[in-house]
Amino acid sequence: MSIVSGPEAHxxxxxxxxxxxxxxxxxxxxxxxxxxxxxxxxxxxxxGLNMGIPEGRISMxxxxxxxxxxxxxxxxxxxxxxxxxxxxxxxxxxPNMHDDELFEMRxxxxxxxxxxxxxxxxxxxxxxxxxxxxxxxxxxxxxAEIVNRRLREVGLANANDKMPNELxxxxxxRAGFARALVLDPDIVLFDEPDSGLDPVxxxxxxxxxxxxxxxxxxxxxxxxxxxxxxxxxxxxISVLWRGRIVESGPxxxxxxxxxxxxxxxxxxxxxxxxxxx
Amino acid sequence: xxxxVADRAFSPARNVLEEVGDMMILTGRTIASALRPPYPYxxxxxxxxxxxxxxxxxxxxxxxxxxxxGAPGLQAANFxxxxxxxxxxxxxxxxxxxxxxxxxxxxxxxxxxxxxxxTADLGARKIREELDALQVLGVDPxxxxxxxxxxxxxxxxxxxxxxxxxxxxxxxxxxxxTNGAPLGPFWATFFTNASTTDLWxxxxxxxxxxxxxxxxxxxxxxxxxxGAEGVGRAVNQAxxxxxxxxxxxxxxxxxxxxATHPEIQVIR
Numbered sequence: 001m002s003i004v005s006g007p008e009a010h011x012x013x014x015x016x017x018x019x020x021x022x023x024x025x026x027x028x029x030x031x032x033x034x035x036x037x038x039x040x041x042x043x044x045x046x047x048g049l050n051m052g053i054p055e056g057r058i059s060m061x062x063x064x065x066x067x068x069x070x071x072x073x074x075x076x077x078x079x080x081x082x083x084x085x086x087x088x089x090x091x092x093x094x095p096n097m098h099d100d101e102l103f104e105m106r107x108x109x110x111x112x113x114x115x116x117x118x119x120x121x122x123x124x125x126x127x128x129x130x131x132x133x134x135x136x137x138x139x140x141x142x143x144a145e146i147v148n149r150r151l152r153e154v155g156l157a158n159a160n161d162k163m164p165n166e167l168x169x170x171x172x173x174r175a176g177f178a179r180a181l182v183l184d185p186d187i188v189l190f191d192e193p194d195s196g197l198d199p200v201x202x203x204x205x206x207x208x209x210x211x212x213x214x215x216x217x218x219x220x221x222x223x224x225x226x227x228x229x230x231x232x233x234x235x236x237i238s239v240l241w242r243g244r245i246v247e248s249g250p251x252x253x254x255x256x257x258x259x260x261x262x263x264x265x266x267x268x269x270x271x272x273x274x275x276x277x
Numbered sequence: 278x279x280x281x282v283a284d285r286a287f288s289p290a291r292n293v294l295e296e297v298g299d300m301m302i303l304t305g306r307t308i309a310s311a312l313r314p315p316y317p318y319x320x321x322x323x324x325x326x327x328x329x330x331x332x333x334x335x336x337x338x339x340x341x342x343x344x345x346x347g348a349p350g351l352q353a354a355n356f357x358x359x360x361x362x363x364x365x366x367x368x369x370x371x372x373x374x375x376x377x378x379x380x381x382x383x384x385x386x387x388x389x390x391x392x393x394x395x396t397a398d399l400g401a402r403k404i405r406e407e408l409d410a411l412q413v414l415g416v417d418p419x420x421x422x423x424x425x426x427x428x429x430x431x432x433x434x435x436x437x438x439x440x441x442x443x444x445x446x447x448x449x450x451x452x453x454x455t456n457g458a459p460l461g462p463f464w465a466t467f468f469t470n471a472s473t474t475d476l477w478x479x480x481x482x483x484x485x486x487x488x489x490x491x492x493x494x495x496x497x498x499x500x501x502x503x504g505a506e507g508v509g510r511a512v513n514q515a516x517x518x519x520x521x522x523x524x525x526x527x528x529x530x531x532x533x534x535x536a537t538h539p540e541i542q543v544i545r
Binding site: 074077079099103104106107109111113114115117118119120130131134135 | 401402405406407409410411412413414415416417
C-alpha cells in the first residue's frame with residue numbers, strides 16, 4: 001500500500017468524474033478536438049481534451065469559469081494553436097493550415113465575441129457591412145439590402161448610424177451577431193452571449209439564436225456557464241471541467257445524467273464535487 | 278527546488294529573448310506582407326502618415342529649437358568663445374545636429390507621441406477583441422494594421438529628420454546671435470564640414486529609427502493583455518524598448534557609417 005500518493009494518483013483523483021462519455025448524436029462531427037493540450041506558462045488550460053461538435057445542431061459547451069471554454073473557440077478558428085493534439089474542422093486540421101488556407105477557412109465561420117468586438121471607428125452599418133465589402137464583389141445596393149435585413153432580424157433596424165460606444169451591451173452583442181451572420185457562415189460561434197445581460201435580455205437573445213438557426217441552419221456552438229440558456233437553446237451539450245470533457249451528448253440525455261458533477265452543474269446545486277476552488 | 282530557483286532566475290531573460298525574437302519575426306512578416314500583393318493598406322497608410330504629422334510637428338519644433346539652442350548651441354558656444362573660435366560652431370553643428378541630435382530628437386518625439394498613440398490604439402483594440410474579430414473575418418492584421426503604420430512611421434521620421442535639422446540649426450543660429458557674433462563664419466564652417474554622406478546617413482538612420490519604433494509599438498499593442506491596466510503597461514514598455522532599440526541601433530549605425538566613410542571624420 002502506498003503511503004504518499006504520486007502524481008498519477010492525484011490526477012486520477014482530479015479526473016474521477018470525467019467519464020469522457022460521448023453519447024451518439026447520429027450526425028457527423030463538424031468540429032473535433034483530439035487529445036488537445038494547451039498551457040499558458042505554467043497554467044495548463046486544456047489537458048487532453050477530446051470533444052466532438054455535431055453538424056447542424058446548436059451545441060453548448062458548458063463549464064465553470066476558467067475551464068478553457070473561450071480557449072476552445074479560439075482553437076476552432078486558429079487564433080490559438082494547441083501545444084499537443086489536433087483540432088479538425090470539416091475534416092481539415094486547423095493547426096496544420098497555411099496562413100492563406102486559414103484565412104479562407106475562417107470565412108466559413110461567424111463569431112460573436114463576448115462584447116461584440118465591433119470596430120470602434122465604424123458605425124453599426126459599416127461594422128455589419130465590413131465582411132461583405134472585404135470578401136465579396138457585391139455592389140453597395142446589394143450590401144445595403146443584406147445589412148438592413150440582418151439588422152432588422154436582430155432588432156437594430158433604426159440604429160444604422162450609431163457608433164459602438166453609443167450602444168448598450170445587449171445591442172452590441174446583437175450587432176455582433178448580425179455581423180457574424182452576413183456571410184451566411186456554416187459554423188457560428190458564440191462566446192458567452194449571455195455575459196453582462198439581464199435575464200430577460202438573455203432569454204430574448206437565446207430566442208433570437210434559435211429563430212435564426214431554424215431559418216438559416218448551420219452548426220452553432222455556444223459557450224456559456226448559464227444553465228437557463230442551456231435549457232432554452234441547447235440541442236447538444238458538452239460539459240467541460242479542468243480542461244477535459246466530463247460528459248457530452250444530446251441535451252435531454254445530459255440533463256438526465258447520473259454523473260455527480262454533471263448533475264450538480266446542470267442543477268446549479270451548491271452541494272457536490274464542484275467547490276469554490 | 279533547484280529547478281524552481283533556476284526558473285525564477287532565468288525566466289525574465291528568456292521572456293526578453295522571446296520578445297526580441299517575436300519582434301524580429303513581426304519585422305520579417307511586415308516586410309513580406311508589404312511587398313506581397315494585394316496592397317489594401319493605402320488609405321490607412323495616408324491616414325497614419327497625416328496622424329503622425331499632425332501629432333508631432335509642434336512638439337518636434339519646440340524640442341529641436343530648444344535643444345539646438347540650449348545644448349550644442351549655448352554650451353558649445355561658451356566653450357568656443359574661450360578660444361576665440363565661435364565661428365567653429367557651424368562646423369560643430371554638422372557633427373552635433375546632423376549626425377546625432379536631429380535623428381535622436383526626432384526619434385524620441387516620434388516614439389513618445391506617435392508610437393505611444395499606436396500602442397494605445399492597437400492595445401485597446403486587442404483588449405476589445407477587435408483584432409481577433411479582424412482575423413476571424415479573414416483580414417490579416419499585419420497587412421492591414423502593421424504595414425501601413427510601419428511605412429508611415431518610416432517615411433514620417435525620415436522627413437521629420439530634415440525638419441528637425443532645419444530647426445536644430447536654427448537653434449545654433451540663435452546661440453551665435455546671442456553671443457553677438459555675425460552669422461557668416463557660422464555658415465562658412467557649417468558648409469565646409471557638411472557633406473552629402475552626413476545628410477543621407479542622417480535621413481537613412483532616422484528612417485530606420487522609424488521602423489524600430491513602429492515594430493516595437495505595434496508589437497506591444499497587439500500583445501497587450503490584462504484590460505486597461507495592461508494597455509498602460511504596454512505603452513510604458515513600448516517607449517522604454519523603443520528608446521533602447523534606438524540607442525543600440527544608433528551606436529551600430531554611426532560606427533558603421535564612420536568606418537565606411539572615414540572622410541567625414543576629418544574636421545575642416
